[in-house]
Amino acid sequence: MPANVTSDIQTDVINVNPVEHSRLPGVDLNNPGFGRLFADHMFSMEYKDGQWQNPAIVPFDKLEFMPSLTALHYGQSIFEGMKAFRTDDGTINIFRPEKHHERLNKSCRRLCIPEIDQDLFMEALQTLVKLDRDWVPEKKGNALYIRPLVFGTDTHISVSEAETYRFLIMTSPVGAYYKEGINPVRLMTSSNYVRSAQGGAGNVKTAGNYAASLLPAKKAKEQGFTQVLWLDAKEHKYIEEVGTMNIFFKIDDRLITPPLEGTILGGITRDSVIQLALEWDVDVDERHITIDELFEASGKGSLQEAFGTGTAAVISPVGRINHNGSEIILDENQIGPFAQRLYNELTGIQYGEVEDRHNWIYSV
Numbered sequence: 001m002p003a004n005v006t007s008d009i010q011t012d013v014i015n016v017n018p019v020e021h022s023r024l025p026g027v028d029l030n031n032p033g034f035g036r037l038f039a040d041h042m043f044s045m046e047y048k049d050g051q052w053q054n055p056a057i058v059p060f061d062k063l064e065f066m067p068s069l070t071a072l073h074y075g076q077s078i079f080e081g082m083k084a085f086r087t088d089d090g091t092i093n094i095f096r097p098e099k100h101h102e103r104l105n106k107s108c109r110r111l112c113i114p115e116i117d118q119d120l121f122m123e124a125l126q127t128l129v130k131l132d133r134d135w136v137p138e139k140k141g142n143a144l145y146i147r148p149l150v151f152g153t154d155t156h157i158s159v160s161e162a163e164t165y166r167f168l169i170m171t172s173p174v175g176a177y178y179k180e181g182i183n184p185v186r187l188m189t190s191s192n193y194v195r196s197a198q199g200g201a202g203n204v205k206t207a208g209n210y211a212a213s214l215l216p217a218k219k220a221k222e223q224g225f226t227q228v229l230w231l232d233a234k235e236h237k238y239i240e241e242v243g244t245m246n247i248f249f250k251i252d253d254r255l256i257t258p259p260l261e262g263t264i265l266g267g268i269t270r271d272s273v274i275q276l277a278l279e280w281d282v283d284v285d286e287r288h289i290t291i292d293e294l295f296e297a298s299g300k301g302s303l304q305e306a307f308g309t310g311t312a313a314v315i316s317p318v319g320r321i322n323h324n325g326s327e328i329i330l331d332e333n334q335i336g337p338f339a340q341r342l343y344n345e346l347t348g349i350q351y352g353e354v355e356d357r358h359n360w361i362y363s364v
């Protein structure tokens, strides 16, 4: 690692144990791929005897656990995903970290995992990103993806909430989601599977939600679609979300997105998009919308745009939607003007090119 990095990074609270040799010289940050490459360090903290303890930054490396690790058997595991961006003057901008912390704790509460203090979370994040700041790619569109993870670490196989946990933050330089321009995604509804039901855990970021979505996603891919557009579990007619992204439609100049009523993950990109649209005097309806209404709007020519929102892709235009064999074809080649405007504004704020009027940026 660069010689100048360690000295100013020690904190009172967090023990910093830097790597002897950075792996960075062997890495091409212009082509990092997505989520397979990890920076030199990670933050790690344990929960035992009723409290979080031993916060430390250590080399990103293997962990050792017993085969009876509770998280592996019963899925007490939650995570977050956010990004840090390098601006032209070298500042590193993290997008809405307090909001991600708030959601992390919401996920923790749902799975009986002890919550994590906000000040400690922010200090861990800042110290880690500062230490690995050279891993934040320079190229526009690329970023440092930040993955906090919490899981139960008891070593018994009786079903109960664990008494011990591990909290990690790892970071991964990632490329732009779209290599050549923005390619609209193709979505299909699923008639056999649901992602989430009222009272379940669909509104928090748990590992189990993703595990259960892999088979339906695989089947959608086999039929030529990018992802599943989930419908509600009860009546199977209301549009919910995409499972990695929230969904928006522009119909008759109004922006429509399903409401957060317990089965949909409250995306932070979703929240940002709603705020921007309202500021631009676009009417936003957080309301139920059926798949039939969407097909009707498309038939009448009033469906103007459809796009997904999420940290990974920011804005992801939808080119095609298949439901029981019928299809809505939007624009399969390019992003719509409103989605493009949102994309420009959000990435502009993230890369420090557009004024951060909302205090969304946390600079390190």
Ligand SMILES: *Cc1c(COP(=O)(O)O)cnc(C)c1O
Pocket (backbone or CB within 6 Å): 081, 205, 241, 242, 243, 244, 245, 246, 265, 266, 267, 268, 269, 270, 309, 310, 311, 312
């Ligand atoms: C993370 C996630 C999203 C997107 O949330 P962002 O905060 O915008 O990244 C949407 N749906 C699900 C199920 C998710 O896990």
